[in-house]
Amino acid sequence: MPTIVFVSPKGGVGKTTAAMILATQLSQGADVTVIDADPNRPFRSWSSGGNCPEKLTIVADADEENVIDKIEDAASKTPFVVVDLEGTAAKIVLLAVSQADLVIVPTQGSQLDAEQAGRALAVIRQQEKMSKREVPYGVLLTRTNPAIRTRTTAHIQQGLREAGINVFHSELNEREAFRAMFSFRQPLQGLDPKDVANLDRAIANADAFTLEIVDKLRDLRAAA
Ligand SMILES: Nc1ncnc2c1ncn2[C@@H]1O[C@H](COP(=O)(O)OP(=O)(O)OP(=O)(O)O)[C@@H](O)[C@H]1O
Numbered sequence: 073m074p075t076i077v078f079v080s081p082k083g084g085v086g087k088t089t090a091a092m093i094l095a096t097q098l099s100q101g102a103d104v105t106v107i108d109a110d111p112n113r114p115f116r117s118w119s120s121g122g123n124c125p126e127k128l129t130i131v132a133d134a135d136e137e138n139v140i141d142k143i144e145d146a147a148s149k150t151p152f153v154v155v156d157l158e159g160t161a162a163k164i165v166l167l168a169v170s171q172a173d174l175v176i177v178p179t180q181g182s183q184l185d186a187e188q189a190g191r192a193l194a195v196i197r198q199q200e201k202m203s204k205r206e207v208p209y210g211v212l213l214t215r216t217n218p219a220i221r222t223r224t225t226a227h228i229q230q231g232l233r234e235a236g237i238n239v240f241h242s243e244l245n246e247r248e249a250f251r252a253m254f255s256f257r258q259p260l261q262g263l264d265p266k267d268v269a270n271l272d273r274a275i276a277n278a279d280a281f282t283l284e285i286v287d288k289l290r291d292l293r294a295a296a
């Protein structure tokens with residue numbers, strides 16, 4: 073069943089946040105396994121708060137030696153597998169990408185990060201050559217300003233598309249709620265709107281992103 077892998081060679085671009093949003097939103101209706109393959113194990117810390125949704129399973133002992141087996145095992149058990157990796161170009165990234173049905177490349181809306189996204193795409197190309205198969209992917213703009221769609225963001229999105237790079241239509245805005253998931257160790261639905269500004273908008277943003285990914289996976293499956 074579909075395995076979605078979050079990749080970026082740069083740290084701190086919002087991989088874990090985007091993976092958390094996708095995994096928790098999906099797990100409202102379907103069984104999901106997260107392979108927490110970052111040695112810092114952010115999902116394990118989050119779930120230790122005791123608020124992990126019933127349908128969400130976290131596998132927090134993946135490493136270079138076992139990551140392919142862990143993904144295969146999870147994919148045989150749950151309809152969705154989400155893989156979160158550390159922000160390096162380590163071998164584990166290449167191994168995880170080899171198992172991916174869809175790779176998501178989070179990128180912050182700054183020129184420098186767009187260049188970093190290029191390095192993530194190089195990993196995808198390398199994998200395509202090794203496995204002689206196309207690896208579906210999309211760049212996800214993260215931490216964008218919800219109030220003004222800055223010229224830089226639009227410029228980067230357009231530049232990426234002109235360069236023939238797939239860019240998701242939805243973006244993840246910079247939202248307090250997306251940080252609060254980690255500080256309160258809750259899925260978005262578990263947060264209290266009294267504690268978190270614009271929670272409803274964050275949930276709408278999370279839903280739009282999740283829907284686009286589900287649609288994309290459906291299209292890929294139909295084309296297969
Ligand atoms: N959409 C967002 N809105 C608000 N804050 C965000 C958003 N995305 C990421 N952040 C914040 O940015 C920081 C880095 O995000 P995150 O940990 O998701 O990045 P990462 O790519 O997983 O980093 P690493 O490479 O270290 O694993 C965190 O403090 C996180 O709370």
Ligand SMILES: [Mg+2]
Pocket residue numbers: 087088089110114156157158159
């Ligand atoms: Mg991370």
